[in-house]
Amino acid sequence: MKKFKMYDIPYFDxxxxxxxYLSDTHGDKPGISQFDRxxxxxxxxxxEMGDDVFxxxxxxxxxxLEGAHIAIAGENSYDWLVSFLAINCAGAVAVTxxxxxxxxxxxxxxxxxxxTAAFASxxxxxxxxxxxxDGTLKYLxxxxxxxxxxxxxTLCEKGKAMDMPVGDNLRPxxxxxxxxxxxxxxxxxxxxxxxxxxxxxxxxxxxxARGTQDLFSPLPLYHTYGLNSTVMGNMxxxxxxxxxxxxxxxxxxxxxxxxxxxxxxPLMVEAMYxxxxxxxxxxxMTDKVNKLIKINKFLARFHMSFMKSKLLSIKEKGGLGTLNxxxxxxxxxxxxxxxxxxxxxxxxxxxxxxxxxxPLISVNSMTSCENGSVGHVVxxxxxxxxxxxxxxxxxxxxxxxxxxxELTAQAFDADGWFCTGDLGYMDKNGxxxxxxxxxxxxxxxxxxxxxxxxxxxxxxxxxxxKEVLVSGTSGGDATDDVKVVASICPDPQATEGMSSYEIxxxxxxxxxxxNKNLPSYQQIQMINIREKxxxxxxxxxxxxxxx
Numbered sequence: 001m002k003k004f005k006m007y008d009i010p011y012f013d014x015x016x017x018x019x020x021y022l023s024d025t026h027g028d029k030p031g032i033s034q035f036d037r038x039x040x041x042x043x044x045x046x047x048e049m050g051d052d053v054f055x056x057x058x059x060x061x062x063x064x065l066e067g068a069h070i071a072i073a074g075e076n077s078y079d080w081l082v083s084f085l086a087i088n089c090a091g092a093v094a095v096t097x098x099x100x101x102x103x104x105x106x107x108x109x110x111x112x113x114x115x116t117a118a119f120a121s122x123x124x125x126x127x128x129x130x131x132x133x134d135g136t137l138k139y140l141x142x143x144x145x146x147x148x149x150x151x152x153x154t155l156c157e158k159g160k161a162m163d164m165p166v167g168d169n170l171r172p173x174x175x176x177x178x179x180x181x182x183x184x185x186x187x188x189x190x191x192x193x194x195x196x197x198x199x200x201x202x203x204x205x206x207x208x209a210r211g212t213q214d215l216f217s218p219l220p221l222y223h224t225y226g227l228n229s230t231v232m233g234n235m236x237x238x239x240x241x242x243x244x245x246x247x248x249x250x251x252x253x254x255x256x257x258x259x260x261x262x263x264x265x266p267l268m269v270e271a272m273y274x275x276x277x278x279x280x281x282x283x284x285m286t287d288k289v290n291k292l293i294k295i296n297k298f299l300a301r302f303h304m305s306f307m308k309s310k311l312l313s314i315k316e317k318g319g320l321g322t323l324n325x326x327x328x329x330x331x332x333x334x335x336x337x338x339x340x341x342x343x344x345x346x347x348x349x350x351x352x353x354x355x356x357x358x359p360l361i362s363v364n365s366m367t368s369c370e371n372g373s374v375g376h377v378v379x380x381x382x383x384x385x386x387x388x389x390x391x392x393x394x395x396x397x398x399x400x401x402x403x404x405x406e407l408t409a410q411a412f413d414a415d416g417w418f419c420t421g422d423l424g425y426m427d428k429n430g431x432x433x434x435x436x437x438x439x440x441x442x443x444x445x446x447x448x449x450x451x452x453x454x455x456x457x458x459x460x461x462x463x464x465x466k467e468v469l470v471s472g473t474s475g476g477d478a479t480d481d482v483k484v485v486a487s488i489c490p491d492p493q494a495t496e497g498m499s500s501y502e503i504x505x506x507x508x509x510x511x512x513x514x515n516k517n518l519p520s521y522q523q524i525q526m527i528n529i530r531e532k533x534x535x536x537x538x539x540x541x542x543x544x545x546x547x
Contacts, residue, residue: 004208004365004368005368007207009206009236010203010236011200011203012199012203013172013195013196013199014170014174014195015088015195018202018232019050019053019054019085019089020050020167022046022049022050022235022236023046023050024050025046025238026046026047026235027045028045029046029238030043030045031044031045031046031235031240032081032243033240033241033242033243033257034242034243035242035244035252035256035257037249039249039252039256042078043240046235046238049081049082051160052086053085053089054089054159054166055086055155055156055157055159055162056083056152056155057086057087057089057090057159057166058090058159058160058164059155059156059158059162060086060087060092060155060159061164061169062159062162063117065090065092065117065139066090066091066169067091067092067093068116069092069093069113069114069115069116070083070087070094070095070117070118070119071094071109071120071128072087072095072096072118072120072222073097073099073106073110073121073124073127074099074119074120074121074123074124075099075121075123076218076226076243077121077144077243077245079121079144079152080119081231082152082156083152084096084177084227088170088176088177091174093178094176094177094178095177095178096178096222097109097110097124097180097222098180098222099123099124099222106124106127106128107127107128107130107131109180109188109190110128110136110137111131112190112403113178113190113402114403115137116136116138116139117138117140118131118137118140118141119142119152120141120142120143121142121143121144121145122142122145125140125142141155172195172196172199173194173195174194174195175192175193175194175399176194176197177192178190178192178193178402179193181355182223182541189401189404189407190403191398191402192399192400192401192402193399194399196395197358197396197397197399198232200358200380200395200396201228201229201233201358201360201396202228202229202236204378204379204380204381205228205230205233205234205363206236206237207378207379208363208364208365208375209327209349209351209363209364209375210237210365211239212237213261213325214239214240214242214261215239215261215262215263216242216253216257216261216262216263217242217243217244218243218244218253218268219263219264219265219330224355224358224359225263225330225359226263228358228359229351229359229360240259242257250268251272251275251319254323259322259323260324260325262326262327263327263329264328265330265331265540266328266332266333266337266540267331268540269333269341269348270460270461272320273337273341273461274493275319276314276318276319277289278493279317280318292306292307292310293311293340296308296311296343297339297340297342300339300342311343311344312344315344320344323346324347325347325366326347326348326349327351328348328349328351329351329353329359329360329363330540331540332453332456333348333350334458334460335457336457336458337460338350339371340461347366349366349369350374350375351374352422352434354420354422355398356398356418356420357392357396357397357398357418358396358397360378360396361381361383361390361396361420361432362374362375362377362381362432363378364376370429370431372433374433374434375431375432376431377432378394378396380394380395380396381393381396382394384417385424386413386419388423389419389420389421389422389423389438390420390424390432391413391417391419391420392418392420393416393417397418421439422437422438423436423437423441423451436451436453436454437453440452440544442471442472442482442484443472443482444482444521450472452472453470455470455486455522455524456468456470459488459514459524463491463494464488464494464506465489465491465507466489466490466492466533467530467533467534468488469487470486470487470524471487473485483526484522484523484525484526485524485525485527485528486526486527486528487528488529488530489530489531489532489533489534490503490507490529500529503529504527508527
């Protein structure tokens with residue numbers, strides 16, 4: 001197996017050790033940044049963050065919340081991040097709430113996690129107040145506002161004035177957080193993670209793919225990918241991280257930040273690329289640019305390029321001028337798109353994780369990358385394959401599903417390996433590949449199995465496609481005869497002015513080209529056109545169980 005480079009990054013026993021390291025080591029360096037709706041930038045240094053975290057942690061302990069379950073409900077913000085770190089430094093348990101859920105679901109998640117206190121942004125204060133009124137919550141603490149005598153800022157300042165230690169009550173095995181899974185094929189599950197789970201994984205997210213450039217992250221902090229792997233991991237290296245709390249301003253904020261690295265999910269990357277190519281189409285240069293990209297993809301095999309400056313100018317005009325690195329997780333990104341972005345000067349580093357593993361399992365790096373793979377497995381993680389399914393052991397694996405021993409037992413095999421439900425393999429050079437989801441496999445009449453994710457990755461980059469989901473449906477004379485169907489939501493910009501028939505005809509021509517390179521049992525046999533986008537999880541994966 002080929003060796004790959006690993007960087008010397010410190011590990012931490014507790015959240016106190018982690019925050020103290022950030023404050024002492026990086027001090028007055030700019031840490032967390034955010035643009036408001038008007039496009040004005042606020043920057044917080046690492047020392048400022050450390051002071052706020054320890055101040056808030058003291059205030060929480062004085063309030064008797066050590067060991068309590070404390071929810072955080074709000075958009076991405078500096079206050080959100082400090083609240084999470086402070087809850088852990090106080091020895092309490094952070095419950096990260098998926099704020100894209102309906103109001104009743106948010107209240108249900110808070111009940112399921114036995115929450116007694118909550119931080120909430122102005123948007124979510126009205127949703128949480130009924131829980132304060134009925135006695136579920138003992139405290140409701142406003143974030144990002146001066147509302148009330150007791151709020152995030154007043155507690156930070158009160159705690160800073162206290163003469164009491166921080167971190168003396170912490171142990172690595174203490175519970176850190178309850179995070180609800182995305183729930184693409186089933187109801188959300190409450191994953192219980194320890195301080196050790198999260199801190200090991202945060203470090204190992206940059207042991208292989210070390211972050212040294214300013215980073216822009218539109219990923220939700222309530223998701224382990226956005227928080228643990230992206231923000232917490234990269235803060236160890238002392239870089240400036242610009243977070244985005246509003247997808248409506250994502251592209252604007254990304255350009256304003258001028259960050260050379262972005263952390264994203266495939267849907268975001270596809271949207272960025274299609275936006276750039278729309279500009280190319282408007283200029284009447286689609287054929288020339290596609291030809292130039294094709295030539296450079298071929299030359300890249302020999303470490304050569306042709307008219308590279310022209311490709312870079314296309315990226316510049318498309319609003320992606322400063323971007324040279326894109327870390328992608330949450331779902332599979334096609335190799336075709338990764339190769340295309342490569343020749344445009346944007347290196348795609350795909351990783352693989354699952355909430356139950358804190359979440360990172362593997363990742364590519366700038367020094368060892370294979371497009372199409374999800375990279376090398378992080379150092380402390382063990383991987384084995386049983387009937388193609390990926391099984392995991394390591395210090396990043398969850399303790400349990402909170403208050404659900406039966407579901408927890410189902411998630412592990414007899415030897416204590418966590419069963420991911422994902423299918424894959426590892427090549428001779430140690431690169432891990434994901435081929436699909438065990439539950440999603442389409443089983444044909446003759447026993448052949450089709451991975452819908454593999455087909456979706458081929459269809460998603462097509463110009464006319466905004467979103468796609470592949471599934472199997474009964475067809476033919478026998479009840480077990482299955483047809484492979486692609487349900488497609490067309491891109492409204494690319495199909496502007498086209499009739500439904502013209503859209504279907506255009507898609508059929510493109511899918512006919514894809515089918516030519518596939519065995520007959522994998523070929524798309526039907527196309528369904530959707531008028532509405534698919535319902536999605538927090539990480540922008542389509543909820544298959546609702547389709």
